[in-house]
Amino acid sequence: MPSSDQTITTIIATLGEFLSSDQLLTSEEELRPYECDGLSAYKRVPLAVTLPNTIEEVQKIMRICSARNIPVVARGAGTGLSGGALPDENGIILGLSRFNQILEIDEENQLARVQPGVRNLAISQAAAPYELFYAPDPSSQIACSIGGNVAENSGGVHSLKYGLTVHNVHAITIITSDGDLVTMGSAALDRAGYDLLGLMTGSEGMLGIIVEIVVRLLPKPKETVVLLAAFNSNSEAASAVAAIIGAGIIPAGLEMMDKLSIQAAEDFAHAGYPTDAEAILLCELDGSSIQVVEEKDRVTELFKSHNATSVQTATTAEEQARLWAGRKSAFPAVGRISPDYYCMDGTIPRMELPAVLDKISDLSTIYDLRVANVFHAGDGNLHPLILYDANNPGEFDRAEEFGSEILKTCVDAGGTITGEHGVGSEKIDQMCYQFSDDELEFFHAIKDAFDPKGYLNPGKAVPTLHRCAELGQMHVHNGELPHPDIPRF
Amino acid sequence: METHLSPEHKDTSDGKLAESILRKCVHCGFCNATCPTYQLLGDENDGPRGRIYLMKQMLEGNDVEEKTLLHLDRCLTCRSCETTCPSGVEYSKLLEVGRKVAEEKIQRPTQQLRLRKILRKTLPNSERFKMLVKSGQLFKPFLPKSLKKKIPERSTPSAWPTSQHTRKMLILDGCVQPAIRPQTNSAAANVLDKLGVSVIKADKAGCCGAVSLHLSAEEEALAAMKRNIDAWWPEIEAGAEAIIMTASGCGVTVKEYAHHLRDDVEYAEKAQRVSDLTKDIAEILLAEEDISSATTPKTLAWHPPCTLQHGQKITGVVEALLTKAGHTLVPVQDQHLCCGSAGTYSILQTDISQQLQVNKLKHLTANKPEMIVTANIGCQTHLQEDADIPVIHWIELFTD
Numbered sequence: 018m019p020s021s022d023q024t025i026t027t028i029i030a031t032l033g034e035f036l037s038s039d040q041l042l043t044s045e046e047e048l049r050p051y052e053c054d055g056l057s058a059y060k061r062v063p064l065a066v067t068l069p070n071t072i073e074e075v076q077k078i079m080r081i082c083s084a085r086n087i088p089v090v091a092r093g094a095g096t097g098l099s100g101g102a103l104p105d106e107n108g109i110i111l112g113l114s115r116f117n118q119i120l121e122i123d124e125e126n127q128l129a130r131v132q133p134g135v136r137n138l139a140i141s142q143a144a145a146p147y148e149l150f151y152a153p154d155p156s157s158q159i160a161c162s163i164g165g166n167v168a169e170n171s172g173g174v175h176s177l178k179y180g181l182t183v184h185n186v187h188a189i190t191i192i193t194s195d196g197d198l199v200t201m202g203s204a205a206l207d208r209a210g211y212d213l214l215g216l217m218t219g220s221e222g223m224l225g226i227i228v229e230i231v232v233r234l235l236p237k238p239k240e241t242v243v244l245l246a247a248f249n250s251n252s253e254a255a256s257a258v259a260a261i262i263g264a265g266i267i268p269a270g271l272e273m274m275d276k277l278s279i280q281a282a283e284d285f286a287h288a289g290y291p292t293d294a295e296a297i298l299l300c301e302l303d304g305s306s307i308q309v310v311e312e313k314d315r316v317t318e319l320f321k322s323h324n325a326t327s328v329q330t331a332t333t334a335e336e337q338a339r340l341w342a343g344r345k346s347a348f349p350a351v352g353r354i355s356p357d358y359y360c361m362d363g364t365i366p367r368m369e370l371p372a373v374l375d376k377i378s379d380l381s382t383i384y385d386l387r388v389a390n391v392f393h394a395g396d397g398n399l400h401p402l403i404l405y406d407a408n409n410p411g412e413f414d415r416a417e418e419f420g421s422e423i424l425k426t427c428v429d430a431g432g433t434i435t436g437e438h439g440v441g442s443e444k445i446d447q448m449c450y451q452f453s454d455d456e457l458e459f460f461h462a463i464k465d466a467f468d469p470k471g472y473l474n475p476g477k478a479v480p481t482l483h484r485c486a487e488l489g490q491m492h493v494h495n496g497e498l499p500h501p502d503i504p505r506f
Numbered sequence: 507m508e509t510h511l512s513p514e515h516k517d518t519s520d521g522k523l524a525e526s527i528l529r530k531c532v533h534c535g536f537c538n539a540t541c542p543t544y545q546l547l548g549d550e551n552d553g554p555r556g557r558i559y560l561m562k563q564m565l566e567g568n569d570v571e572e573k574t575l576l577h578l579d580r581c582l583t584c585r586s587c588e589t590t591c592p593s594g595v596e597y598s599k600l601l602e603v604g605r606k607v608a609e610e611k612i613q614r615p616t617q618q619l620r621l622r623k624i625l626r627k628t629l630p631n632s633e634r635f636k637m638l639v640k641s642g643q644l645f646k647p648f649l650p651k652s653l654k655k656k657i658p659e660r661s662t663p664s665a666w667p668t669s670q671h672t673r674k675m676l677i678l679d680g681c682v683q684p685a686i687r688p689q690t691n692s693a694a695a696n697v698l699d700k701l702g703v704s705v706i707k708a709d710k711a712g713c714c715g716a717v718s719l720h721l722s723a724e725e726e727a728l729a730a731m732k733r734n735i736d737a738w739w740p741e742i743e744a745g746a747e748a749i750i751m752t753a754s755g756c757g758v759t760v761k762e763y764a765h766h767l768r769d770d771v772e773y774a775e776k777a778q779r780v781s782d783l784t785k786d787i788a789e790i791l792l793a794e795e796d797i798s799s800a801t802t803p804k805t806l807a808w809h810p811p812c813t814l815q816h817g818q819k820i821t822g823v824v825e826a827l828l829t830k831a832g833h834t835l836v837p838v839q840d841q842h843l844c845c846g847s848a849g850t851y852s853i854l855q856t857d858i859s860q861q862l863q864v865n866k867l868k869h870l871t872a873n874k875p876e877m878i879v880t881a882n883i884g885c886q887t888h889l890q891e892d893a894d895i896p897v898i899h900w901i902e903l904f905t906d
């Protein structure tokens with residue numbers, strides 16, 4: 018509900034009592050840069066942006082907004098790709114970028130205690146002198162914040178072997194919707210009670226504000242090699258992926274890139290990718306020396322039996338870093354060949370890869386929009402980038418429709434509508450397609466338990482039952498929605 | 507990124523350039539990660555992605571007030587964001603247009619205007635600047651500590667070589683360097699003399715134009731560029747092989763003369779030739795075979811200026827030369843970050859500049875080097891203000 022001018026003035030004055038002019042932005046020109054996150058097609062200007070320095074300031078902000086029911090949207094680095102940090106016009110942005118300190122590296126227990134605004138990559142860099150690293154490495158790891166990673170349950174190249182964020186977080190401290198400080202989880206492996214930490218991971222800023230995180234660090238593997246295999250077709254590369262996993266090998270990372278993404282990434286990173294290949298696979302193997310040598314031979318053989326046109330091995334850390342740098346910069350590098358892209362994030366069972374890639378290619382012809390594929394193949398987590406030109410009227414709408422078709426294809430193939438980028442504002446309608454009424458009701462009940470007023474990141478991630486009904490994707494019994502008493506947000 | 511430039515800017519040469527750059531930005535935010543001001547201030551408006559957004563708003567005809575100017579002023583023009591950007595966004599070219607438009611639309615307070623004018627009038631004028639430095643040195647004992655730090659120690663350069671070789675190269679003396687550290691260029695001349703190259707200064711050449719450019723005085727900058735081109739042209743026609751830069755801040759600017767004068771019928775072609783001939787002293791030495799080893803190898807911390815690593819994209823070259831000569835380089839954390847000097851920035855944005863300098867010195871001295879070497883006079887004097895060890899241009903190590 019829109020706030021009156023008077024409420025806004027009061028709120029801003031109250032916030033201004035303890036926030037400096039560099040911490041409280043209210044002018045239109047300074048608010049615009051916050052109108053979107055990594056998904057820049059979705060825009061909304063917030064009422065104000067707050068940049069607190071301390072936990073106490075966060076608590077104060079939360080209490081003030083809760084009392085007046087002013088929506089609060091948390092923002093980490095704003096690299097999200099599903100509009101999770103998209104502002105509410107009647108609310109404020111709570112920016113956590115100033116919480117950028119690594120509080121402790123506990124070498125003995127292999128843990129790091131960090132503030133939420135710390136960049137993902139900075140954790141591994143700080144742990145490197147102890148021969149440790151933080152495993153989940155989104156391609157955006159140079160920039161994205163660990164708080165955002167927890168809120169999105171992000172994954173990365175190494176999640177195939179080492180798990181998503183949820184598998185690598187030990188404890189978090191949150192500020193609840195009432196402004197209280199609560200710690201969830203502990204260093205112990207098994208905990209009594211409900212798994213609140215698990216629930217918070219992936220909650221997209223809707224259940225509480227994460228202000229401290231304890232993550233698990235892993236010892237650097239003794240040996241690592243990265244293989245680069247080139248193929249003449251997407252489907253040959255995709256079959257090779259299924260074959261590797263089918264053979265019981267779990268690579269540390271197994272990624273696929275198609276021609277367009279290879280060319281764009283090579284142009285920036287000079288990684289040495291074969292730009293004439295239709296597709297490449299990057300496969301990282303790590304572990305003991307014996308294991309790595311053995312797996313390397315088997316994977317190389319599998320590549321060859323799936324018609325790889327070349328297989329290169331990178332053994333030095335520099336060569337490997339170069340190969341990954343290309344992959345990790347591939348999304349934005351696509352900006353070199355198209356003014357805009359719309360990144361999809363479905364998952365599918367690995368055996369379905371060839372068929373789904375073919376389907377996407379057919380859809381590309383139908384919608385008359387190019388697609389660049391670069392994704393976590395080993396996980397079956399697709400990232401088709403639909404290339405479009407936002408300056409051409411109607412082109413984004415077409416891209417969205419195309420994207421929606423891709424997600425439906427994923428669900429029909431037995432997969433899901435999001436692997437790691439979250440639902441946010443973007444995939445809210447597809448939630449109706451994936452989840453049953455009963456499941457959605459549970460989501461609402463959980464939201465209600467954590468945030469009864471519904472002021473934390475309203476309107477994201479979980480569609481209202483009403484919205485699904487309108488989309489015709491929910492059953493309406495006797496002309497009435499189930500549980501009409503559940504709040505609609 | 508979607509853009510809808512306002513009619514006022516849509517069809518101008520600057521507007522078209524800005525739009526083509528804006529369109530390349532895909533709003534991924536990678537650049538924020540390596541931006542010194544974003545790291546310090548944590549505000550999207552103080553990172554490249556936000557500044558790009560501010561400029562986009564302005565060029566699309568939205569109202570802008572002093573905040574836009576404030577955040578653009580806080581940019582160091584270090585171009586770290588350009589090195590990071592996978593999409594190839596030419597941020598600094600956009601910023602030049604953005605700053606120009608912002609200056610037109612937003613009135614600066616008189617005090618700011620005055621300081622900026624003084625800087626523009628003294629720094630690029632080497633004679634005036636020399637006089638200031640000299641009188642500063644004379645009165646140094648009587649000055650307060652904060653000002654004392656800004657006055658460099660008196661220094662005597664080695665003699666300019668007298669032998670005449672058939673191979674000739676021009677060198678830019680620039681504006682501030684002859685006053686503060688004349689030995690840098692004489693060192694370069696002596697090293698090249700040994701390699702059989704005569705190094706010549708063109709008397710009429712002066713400031714490269716960077717100072718005016720950074721203070722958004724475009725006409726003044728273009729005039730400086732043309733004056734230099736005219737000063738060098740006879741030697742270029744007579745076969746000078748290169749125009750050597752010993753200050754990477756000037757180097758990056760002269761290498762972009764072609765860009766700045768692209769629409770100038772009279773000078774475009776000459777500017778292109780000048781830009782093509784311009785080389786940092788490191789690039790020159792890299793091409794020469796016989797470089798002598800150091801008689802007394804040293805333990806050094808290398809500070810690559812932003813104008814060298816991000817502006818000219820020269821990385822690893824000085825490091826290789828120094829190591830080859832027998833010196834040891836200590837590891838330095840966050841080498842990609844700016845030291846806070848950034849031309850006139852250290853005078854106009856003291857707080858941020860100071861903080862960056864403190865951080866930089868901490869990292870440079872962490873592993874106990876004997877001295878710090880760099881490649882730009884601005885960084886050199888800025889770091890020397892608070893460093894306990896000498897800070898010099900690396901070329902001076904090649905003369906012993």
Ligand SMILES: Cc1cc2nc3c(=O)[nH]c(=O)nc-3n(C[C@H](O)[C@H](O)[C@H](O)COP(=O)(O)OP(=O)(O)OC[C@H]3O[C@@H](n4cnc5c(N)ncnc54)[C@H](O)[C@@H]3O)c2cc1C
Pocket residue numbers: 054055090091092093094095096097098100101102113133154155156157160161162163164165166167168169170171172173174221222223225226227228348349437438474533534535
């Ligand atoms: C080029 C590119 C590549 C990417 N690659 C990957 C990839 O490989 N894998 C992957 O999983 N993702 C990837 N992403 C998506 C994105 O980087 C991740 O979702 C990341 O975790 C977002 O972090 P952030 O700090 O930018 O969060 P933001 O975008 O700022 O916020 C994301 C969500 O988290 C909430 N939030 C943020 N901080 C907090 C907090 N402290 N407390 C509570 N809620 C909070 C916000 O409200 C929002 O809902 C990529 C993005 C880009 C642009």
Ligand code: SF4
Pocket residue numbers: 349352530531532533534535536537538554555558590591592593594595
């Ligand atoms: S890295 Fe490049 S594409 Fe990404 S936001 Fe920055 S300028 Fe734009």
Ligand code: SF4
Pocket residue numbers: 540541542543544552553554557580581582583584585586587588597
């Ligand atoms: S030039 Fe430097 S200070 Fe300016 S936006 Fe880019 S990285 Fe930041």
